Amino acid sequence: MKLTGAEVMVQCLTEQGVDTVFGYPGGTILPFYDAMNNSSLRHILTVHEQGAAHAADGYARASGKVGVCIATSGPGATNLVTGLAAAFMDSIPVVAITGQVPTTMIGRDTFQEIDITGITMAITKHNFIVKDVTKLADTIRYAFRIAASGRSGPVLIDVPRDIQTSVVDFEPLAEFEKYSWAVGGEILSKIKTAVQAIQGAARPVIVVGGGAVAADAADEIRALAEKINAPVVSTLMGLGSFSGTHPLFLGLTGMHGCKVANQAVWEADVMIAVGSRFSDRLTGDRDKYVEDKTVIHIDIDPAEIDKNVAAHIGLTGDLKIIVDLLNGQLNDGQRSKWWMRIRECQQDEAVDGDEKQLSPSWVFSHIAEETFGKECIFVTDVGQHQMWAAQNLKIEKPRTWITSGGLGAMGFGLPAAMGAQFAKPDKRVIHFAGDGGFKMTGAELYTIAAHKLPVISVIINNHGLGMIRQLQHVFFDNNYTSCELPPNVDFTVFAAAFGVHAVAVNSAVEFVQAFKQALASNQPAVIVVNISREELVTPMAHPSGAINAFIDM
């Protein structure tokens, strides 16, 4: 079959099961747009290429499939960078396709020419520039395989314009090879050692990370926790891989983790880390973090073992299979003494009585209650609201919590929410942002409105950059700078400009009403929650200290 390069690209995407792509056109990618127009691919035109990249990322996180974004050469490609970096840091499978100036023009500083493979080398799992049309199809297939397999991540394919217009013989892929991880000999003996360590543990703790979500290992982890009766704590990225309402779940751990979760990690004698890369925001002081405990580190990426934290037992491979193998050899345990100690810590922590005040933690607790049992996906931006959400929402299932963990990219939330809603039209996407982050990519409301996506945006508005203010409060002696913004943006008017229903609330009663209304309607909605600037994220462990050494604010 003779096809143009652009048609080959369309064929290959279809072959991979892609139905939706996010993008923004431009000169060098136009042949592809031309071919795509006559295909079954649904193209979502975003406001900005960054939005397309975050949307593809959100789509991938919500669905587990590979997200696809498209941009033209030059500025289109550079605008993808933050989005690809966010996907890279959180190991999200995304394929980005960029146009490039014709091969004969490369290297001459041509109009809109940028060396995007050079730029994105450090923020993609791999990238390609296709200079031979006969290799185009296999490159795209390879790109999808790289993106989705092993430790997943973004892959960029740069396709010069003349490659898109050249004609080539195309052979459809007969069957898709599925690669699966096979249990090797060495791992079985290591699993035995791990089983012995867990069996002998008096105070075990399970730390779940983003890898647990990616590996679809929630059932196996629940079985493990219930079998050995161990408390489970979650990293920011791991939320949802263990039910937030399960009695064994202690909550978020890390710099802004719950006290009891951090204390349990601190006192544990055996730590089973499932799919966590021991980020600095999780561990604080890395040496203190693992002092006096046996660390069993299970991860798909061999390079993660001993990278940040030295593991006593490192199990590399598919988490789902490894945890299942562990479960098969472990005996049931009770550990009632350990649980008495944990319950004691929990009672110490239980305070908080500011009911019905419009405090951020109340807002998120209320949303947790209102959405309980409903099919919702929670998407956050970055900052204080992200932490309040992580602390107070009860995330029940994997892929229903979407947040920019590693990169911490403000502006991630709204486009990612949009991508998630496209991936899961039957679920309700609830997006949270601060006023700072919402200003960055809020224009994607245009796309949301254009497609009538029922995304609810809850803007936690403190007229400022709350996390910056908090850091200046704690570390810079209240010397506030560039964090308190003049309160002269009316986000309801902004939303109304896109035809999105919006309401601002100043009390708990108003919020209850507004949220109920938004949930009942099947339309996009914006709720602006005006809160005090003084609100802080507590607790807060010192970023370079022990995780149970909390800063007194």
Next chain:
Amino acid sequence: MKHVLSILVHNQPGVLVRVAGMFSRRGFNIHSLAVGTTYDLESSRITVVVCGDDGILEQVIKQLEKLIEVVAIQILPSESAVRRGMAMIKVNAGGDKRGEVLKLADVFRASVVDVSEHTVTFEITGDEDKINAFADVLAPYKIMELVRTGLVGLARGDNTIHQYERRNFHEQIVL
């Protein structure tokens, strides 16, 4: 501590940048680097001398294994591998000094590759210490310039880098 790593890579454009970029991005120190094609047109071989303790060496290898174009990695320890670099050293040695430097070159088995009225240029092959030692003895005669390649090396005996190819990380873990 210095370690010599031999890396077999697919001969793709940009592969050197990818490998070198990984080192700089993760803060690993490269002492020297040598790249060249092999007799197989599809692959190139990169020899890197990297500084760091065993933990760093392990991380370097694991991070290299994650690069899609890396086929195999082999550590070349001094006791079980031959490791050589080459240097050219131009010294200011006209007149009566010339005889002295030629004698020194003889001791180090360095060969003369260029001679002019005031200068002699030597070529010397050997491990780092030998080259350093030769440069040291030439220093009093004023070294005008010195250029050296990175180390290259091969394991002794039957051991080859191809034995590592079967580890095939990409299919098992990366892919």
